[in-house]
Amino acid sequence: MTMELFAHPFSSYCQKALIAFYENDIPFRYRMLEDEGVGDTLASLWPMKKFPTLLDDGRVIFEATAIIEHLHVRHPGPVTLIPEDPAEAAEVRMLDRFFDNYVMTPQGKFVVDALRPPDSKDPYGVEEARKMLETSYAWLDQRMQGRTWAVGDSFSLADCAAAPSLFYADWTHRIPEHYAALAAYRARLLQRPSFARAVDEARRFRHYFPLGAPDRD
Numbered sequence: 001m002t003m004e005l006f007a008h009p010f011s012s013y014c015q016k017a018l019i020a021f022y023e024n025d026i027p028f029r030y031r032m033l034e035d036e037g038v039g040d041t042l043a044s045l046w047p048m049k050k051f052p053t054l055l056d057d058g059r060v061i062f063e064a065t066a067i068i069e070h071l072h073v074r075h076p077g078p079v080t081l082i083p084e085d086p087a088e089a090a091e092v093r094m095l096d097r098f099f100d101n102y103v104m105t106p107q108g109k110f111v112v113d114a115l116r117p118p119d120s121k122d123p124y125g126v127e128e129a130r131k132m133l134e135t136s137y138a139w140l141d142q143r144m145q146g147r148t149w150a151v152g153d154s155f156s157l158a159d160c161a162a163a164p165s166l167f168y169a170d171w172t173h174r175i176p177e178h179y180a181a182l183a184a185y186r187a188r189l190l191q192r193p194s195f196a197r198a199v200d201e202a203r204r205f206r207h208y209f210p211l212g213a214p215d216r217d
Helices: 012-023 038-045 064-074 086-115 123-143 157-172 180-191 193-201 203-208
Strands: 003-007 028-032 053-056 059-062
Touching (some): 012 193, 053 064, 157 193
16 A cells, blocks of 8 residues: 655655655655645544654654654665664664754744744744754754764765755755855755755745745755
């Protein structure tokens, strides 16, 4: 039975999951949230109605990281996104959480605040998010010195998380030019065929970006 992925191509977390599918050419049915009736079907599977959500042979898996872990176990392919070595796998999972919590989350704070009505803005929260992004950028630039990927020598779950995180974070709060290692890492992620495909699929939705999508990438 073909898996069904409930997702939207412009969503950062959906892109994270899509990268894993595309890395190993795993077949699935794309249930795009803008299509008629898909939202109701998703609500029947997962009351939170959040995406990405995967339906695989009656099993419902939600959250991008869990979906990638599920694919690793149930649908393995030639690209191993979670290393076999336990210590390296732990580091990959740690970096996955870093990108979600310390890049994707503060980036999202800017976006959510831009969508709020004027009398509900949260300038303090946005400033705290800015500080977190700047701290994350500095740490990542040091980490990526001499590295190609986030952990070890191979593309992994951590890079699946990094790609959309850094893609949208740089749109939101530009990575400073002097962080050359981080900027080069972001560029490599954009060149990765799996992520390039996800980015291309989302191009027609760029006008939805509330901060204004830059004319690049």
